Amino acid sequence: MESVLRGLAVYFVLLLVTRLSGRRTMAQVTPFDFVLLLIVAETTQQALLGEDYSITNAAVLIVTLFVTDIVLSYLKQQSPRSAALLDGLPTVLISRGQPDFHALRRARVSLDDVMESARQQHGLSRLDQVEYAVLEISGNLSIIPREQ
Numbered sequence: 001m002e003s004v005l006r007g008l009a010v011y012f013v014l015l016l017v018t019r020l021s022g023r024r025t026m027a028q029v030t031p032f033d034f035v036l037l038l039i040v041a042e043t044t045q046q047a048l049l050g051e052d053y054s055i056t057n058a059a060v061l062i063v064t065l066f067v068t069d070i071v072l073s074y075l076k077q078q079s080p081r082s083a084a085l086l087d088g089l090p091t092v093l094i095s096r097g098q099p100d101f102h103a104l105r106r107a108r109v110s111l112d113d114v115m116e117s118a119r120q121q122h123g124l125s126r127l128d129q130v131e132y133a134v135l136e137i138s139g140n141l142s143i144i145p146r147e148q
Contacts, residue, residue, distance in 0.1 A: 002050075003057050007064035010047050014040075019088065022108055087137050094133035097146060107135050117141040 048061050076083035091107050093100055099111055114133045118124040122145045132144040 003048075003052070003060045004064050006048055006050065007061045008068060010044055011065055011068050014044065015086070019086070022106070090137055090142075091135040092132060093135055093141075094127070094130050096132070097128050097130055099127070109135060109141075114141060114143075118143045118145075 049057060072082075072086060076086055091103050093103050093107065093109060093114055099114075104111060104114075111127075114130070115124075115127065118130050118133070121143045122129075124130060124143070124145055129146050130143060131146040132142075134142045134144075136142055
């Protein structure tokens with residue numbers, strides 16, 4: 001039973017930390033972010049397993065983590081409020097060609113990153129060609145070009 005409680009605690013701590021740290025695009029992942037991810041993975045493994053390195057304990061923890069994830073996915077399907085709480089909402093970074101600098105700062109996305117996506121997705125070279133830029137829940141940038 002201790003393994004299940006430990007697994008649930010670690011799951012929700014990781015969920016909370018991930019939500020608080022905010023979404024960033026994959027293009028913004030630095031080598032240090034990758035190293036930090038490895039450190040978090042090792043720390044998480046130690047917190048989950050404690051002193052019990054048995055296959056049984058590992059199996060219990062794996063099942064606990066997946067069942068928790070499945071239960072939360074059902075909860076998100078049933079309740080839009082819980083989905084917004086657990087996953088967040090898309091963030092509009094540019095609206096009608098005008099950057100929202102507060103949203104860009106909050107999302108830790110630079111205007112250069114947005115324009116890079118605009119160039120890659122649609123071949124746009126200027127800000128006034130972008131109708132909307134949205135940081136999606138997944139961390140991807142969606143660019144909607146302005147009608148000609």
